[in-house]
Amino acid sequence: MQSRATRRSFLTGAGAAAVAGLAGCSELDSGSGSGSERDGGVTDSGGSGSRTLTMIDWSYVYSNDVIAEFEERHDCTVERQAAQGSAETLAQLRTGRADYDLVPLGNYAVTPAIEEGYLQPLDLDQVPAYGAVFDFLKKDYFERDGDVYGVPRSFGQTPLAINTDLVSREITALADLWDPELDGLAGGRDDARLQALYRNAVVGEELNPTSVDDVDRGALRSDLVDRLELTGGLWNNGGESEQLLRTKQVGVQPVWNYVIQAMQAENVPIDRVFPEEGTKAWFIQFTVREGAEHPDLAHTFIQEWFTEMGYESLMAPSNIAIPSDRVFDERNVDRSTFGLDDPEQFIYEDPKPRELVEAYSRTWSEAKAEANV
Incomplete structure (x- = not known):
C-alpha cells in the first residue's frame, strides 16, 4: 500500500x-447520440440491383437516404451488418465469420488484419479522393510493400x-x-x-x-x-x-x-x-476484405464517401469529421470546429x-x- x-x-x-x-x-x-446504442442486425435499404455490396460497420454512420441514392446510382443493393467494435470485427475475420466486401476497422486493428492476410491492397487509382485525405492520418502501418490497405473514413477525438x-x-x-x-x-x-x-x-x-x-x-x-x-x-x-x-x-x-x-x-x-x-x-479506416465478391463496387463506395456521401451521412448530423481537405474546403468548415487546427495535440493507440x-x-x-x- x-x-x-x-x-x-x-x-x-x-x-x-x-x-x-x-x-x-x-x-x-x-x-447525435452514440451509434453503439442502436440495434444490431442486418440492414437492407431495399435496393433491387443485380449486385449486393456487403459491409459491416457501426449503424449510426450511414443514413438510409444516402445508401438508397448510392444503390440507385449503381444499380445495386447495399447490405449492412451492425458492428460492435473493431476488436470484434477482427475476431470475426479470424474465425471466417466476416465475409463482407467492405470492412471498416480502427487504426489499431488494421495492422493485424494485414499481417494475417484478411485484407487486400487498395487500388488507389479507383479512389482519387485519397489524395485529399489528411496526410497526418496516412500512417505507415496501413502500408505493406508500397501498397495501401486502409483509407481513413472518419476522425474523432x-x-x-x-x-x-x-x-x-x-x-x-x-x-x-x-x-x-x-x-x-x-x-x-x-x-x-x-x-x-x-x-x-x-x-x-x-x-x-x-x-x-x-x-x-x-x-x-x-x-x-x-x-x-x-x-x-x-x-x-x-x-x-x-x-x-x-x-x-x-x-x-x-x-x-x-x-x-x-x-x-x-x-x-x-x-x-x-x-x-x-x-x-481515433480514426476508422475503410478496408476491403481479401476475397471480397465486389471489390470494384467497394472502391466506388469509398470514393463517393468523400465526394458525395460522408458529409451528409455522418459529419453534418453527428459532428464526426470526414478527414479530407476536400470535404472541409467544399463545405466551408473551419478545422478548429473539430479540434483539427492543431494535429500535433493528438495521441494515438x-x-x-x-x-x-x-x-x-x-x-x-x-x-x-x-x-x-
Missing part, C-alpha cells in the same frame, strides 16, 4: 503542476468533459483523473488498452510499447488501481458516457467529442478541455501484438478486482 500511495502522490503532483490545456473550440449546432455543476476546480490534464480531490467524480471508458495509454501519457512512459517485456505490469496495475479507486463510473459506449455526466454520477471523464457537442447543444453544463498530455484521437493486448486485459481485470469496481 505504501508504494501505491507514493505513486499516487507522483501522479497527483503531475496533475497539480499541469498548465492549462487548449480551450474548447466553437461548437456545432447539432449532435476524446477530450475531457467536465460537468461544471459538480467540478469547480480547474481541470487541465489527464493526470487530474488521479487527484484525490476528485474522489468519486472521475469516470472513464472500460477499456484496458485505452486506460494503459492514458496512464502511460501521465507518467511519461512510452505511449505504445511493442512488447510485453517493455511493460512493468506491477507498476501499471498499481496505477490503474489508484485510478479506479477514485472512479464514480465506467462506460462502454457513447450513450453510457453521456448518461454518467447528465445524471451527475461522474463530473469529469474523457468522452468522445461529438457526445460533448451534443450535450452542449442542449445547454448541459459541460466544458471541454484538451488535456496537456495530448488528446486521444497504435497497433500492438496480441500478447501485449492480452497482458493489458489481464492487468485491467486484476486492477478492477482489487479496486472492487
Whole structure:
C-alpha cells in the first residue's frame, strides 16, 4: 500500500503542476447520440440491383437516404451488418465469420488484419479522393510493400468533459483523473488498452510499447488501481458516457467529442478541455476484405464517401469529421470546429501484438478486482 500511495502522490503532483490545456473550440449546432446504442442486425435499404455490396460497420454512420441514392446510382443493393467494435470485427475475420466486401476497422486493428492476410491492397487509382485525405492520418502501418490497405473514413477525438455543476476546480490534464480531490467524480471508458495509454501519457512512459517485456505490469496495475479507486463510473459506449455526466454520477471523464457537442447543444453544463498530455484521437479506416465478391463496387463506395456521401451521412448530423481537405474546403468548415487546427495535440493507440493486448486485459481485470469496481 505504501508504494501505491507514493505513486499516487507522483501522479497527483503531475496533475497539480499541469498548465492549462487548449480551450474548447466553437461548437456545432447539432449532435447525435452514440451509434453503439442502436440495434444490431442486418440492414437492407431495399435496393433491387443485380449486385449486393456487403459491409459491416457501426449503424449510426450511414443514413438510409444516402445508401438508397448510392444503390440507385449503381444499380445495386447495399447490405449492412451492425458492428460492435473493431476488436470484434477482427475476431470475426479470424474465425471466417466476416465475409463482407467492405470492412471498416480502427487504426489499431488494421495492422493485424494485414499481417494475417484478411485484407487486400487498395487500388488507389479507383479512389482519387485519397489524395485529399489528411496526410497526418496516412500512417505507415496501413502500408505493406508500397501498397495501401486502409483509407481513413472518419476522425474523432476524446477530450475531457467536465460537468461544471459538480467540478469547480480547474481541470487541465489527464493526470487530474488521479487527484484525490476528485474522489468519486472521475469516470472513464472500460477499456484496458485505452486506460494503459492514458496512464502511460501521465507518467511519461512510452505511449505504445511493442512488447510485453517493455511493460512493468506491477507498476501499471498499481496505477490503474489508484485510478479506479477514485472512479464514480465506467462506460462502454457513447450513450453510457453521456448518461454518467447528465445524471451527475461522474463530473469529469474523457468522452468522445461529438457526445460533448451534443450535450452542449442542449445547454448541459459541460466544458471541454484538451488535456496537456495530448488528446486521444481515433480514426476508422475503410478496408476491403481479401476475397471480397465486389471489390470494384467497394472502391466506388469509398470514393463517393468523400465526394458525395460522408458529409451528409455522418459529419453534418453527428459532428464526426470526414478527414479530407476536400470535404472541409467544399463545405466551408473551419478545422478548429473539430479540434483539427492543431494535429500535433493528438495521441494515438497504435497497433500492438496480441500478447501485449492480452497482458493489458489481464492487468485491467486484476486492477478492477482489487479496486472492487
